[in-house]
Amino acid sequence: MDIVLNAIGRLSKEKIKIELPNHKILQYDIPKKIQISSCFFRTGVCIRCGLCCKKIKPNLYWFLDEEYNQLPDKVREKLDIIKIKVNGLERDIYEYKNCDLIDDNNLCSVHHIKPIECALLPIFIDQNKYLFTYLRKRKRGRFKIFGCNMYFTEFDEEAFKEWDLVYLEKLNKIAKYLGVKTFLPEIIEELKKSVKNKSINNNILIWETKKK
Numbered sequence: 711m712d713i714v715l716n717a718i719g720r721l722s723k724e725k726i727k728i729e730l731p732n733h734k735i736l737q738y739d740i741p742k743k744i745q746i747s748s749c750f751f752r753t754g755v756c757i758r759c760g761l762c763c764k765k766i767k768p769n770l771y772w773f774l775d776e777e778y779n780q781l782p783d784k785v786r787e788k789l790d791i792i793k794i795k796v797n798g799l800e801r802d803i804y805e806y807k808n809c810d811l812i813d814d815n816n817l818c819s820v821h822h823i824k825p826i827e828c829a830l831l832p833i834f835i836d837q838n839k840y841l842f843t844y845l846r847k848r849k850r851g852r853f854k855i856f857g858c859n860m861y862f863t864e865f866d867e868e869a870f871k872e873w874d875l876v877y878l879e880k881l882n883k884i885a886k887y888l889g890v891k892t893f894l895p896e897i898i899e900e901l902k903k904s905v906k907n908k909s910i911n912n913n914i915l916i917w918e919t920k921k922k
């Protein structure tokens with residue numbers, strides 16, 4: 711869940727404090743700069759070795775009722791509801807412990823409605839100590855440590871529209887559900903413009919605080 715909350719927090723237009731059920735607290739300041747790196751415009755190809763899902767068996771989280779409604783019964787039956795607080799506002803999240811949803815062919819059996827944390831990869835929303843946020847795609851796919859051999863190809867416009875943009879829109883919906891205003895609408899708009907104008911080889915500055 712931290713990957714999703716970090717992504718939202720690092721793109722937030724306001725300060726955020728998130729209280730998790732295990733008493734962990736996540737805090738985010740407004741970023742001083744947000745940039746989409748040119749490496750965002752490449753296409754990751756997963757070779758479906760299944761290593762990452764099988765070795766990690768991560769806990770899965772769905773945030774929206776519209777997602778819950780699309781989940782198969784076998785998944786719904788095993789869901790718990792956990793509560794988090796975002797700037798004091800309590801929100802319910804669906805939790806599925808220890809993912810066992812990979813099938814015998816190493817395919818995700820909930821691919822069409824997989825949790826946003828799985829769907830966003832290899833997108834990575836990174837932030838440095840100066841509060842500069844960068845949207846990138848990880849160089850080595852999902853988890854290098856497990857020998858991930860995902861590889862990257864040249865930009866695939868259809869895949870970008872049908873996957874990356876769709877899941878960034880979903881991240882935007884999740885941020886709204888959590889009551890957080892983010893720069894995601896501006897980011898999505900700029901990405902659409904860049905694809906339309908075929909200007910995908912440059913870094914794109916979304917926001918920067920004015921220098922004094």
Ligand code: SF4
Pocket residue numbers: 763768770809810811812817818819820821824825828
């Ligand atoms: S939901 Fe699918 S992609 Fe995510 S860890 Fe489970 S099997 Fe892998």
Ligand code: SF4
Pocket residue numbers: 755756757758759760761762763851852853856857858859860
């Ligand atoms: S380890 Fe990498 S290549 Fe293998 S299934 Fe996971 S993301 Fe795909």
